[in-house]
């Protein structure tokens with residue numbers, strides 16, 4: 001089992017209300033198993049979700065990116081902002097680090113069981129301001145991490 005506490009870390013989720021900035025957002029009455037960026041777990045059968053374009057704040061200028069994310073339509077909450085979401089970290093993930101100017105510092109594929117150590121190592125580098133966690137297969141943004 002993963003230990004998921006990294007001291008001095010803050011998780012940043014995506015709010016369902018962010019979907020309203022995308023006029024092309026799609027409503028799905030049920031899309032079980034998709035990674036929800038609001039409460040950082042997989043969706044259940046019968047949970048309505050939004051699918052929309054989202055730009056994480058850590059990338060700036062040419063490093064700003066837009067990609068697809070899912071959130072609940074009505075999120076019941078439950079995301080812990082000081083511990084890593086185990087349900088979204090049971091596969092290898094890309095950890096992409098950014099400096100304060102919003103430029104990519106580095107990216108690496110991290111295996112389950114190594115997230116805590118990798119995040120601690122990245123934040124030991126003072127030039128790294130934030131980390132994006134992304135899927136390996138699709139490259140999609142899951143959530144961001146900063147120092148608390």
Ligand SMILES: [Zn+2]
Nearest residue numbers: 038039072075
């Ligand atoms: Zn949610």
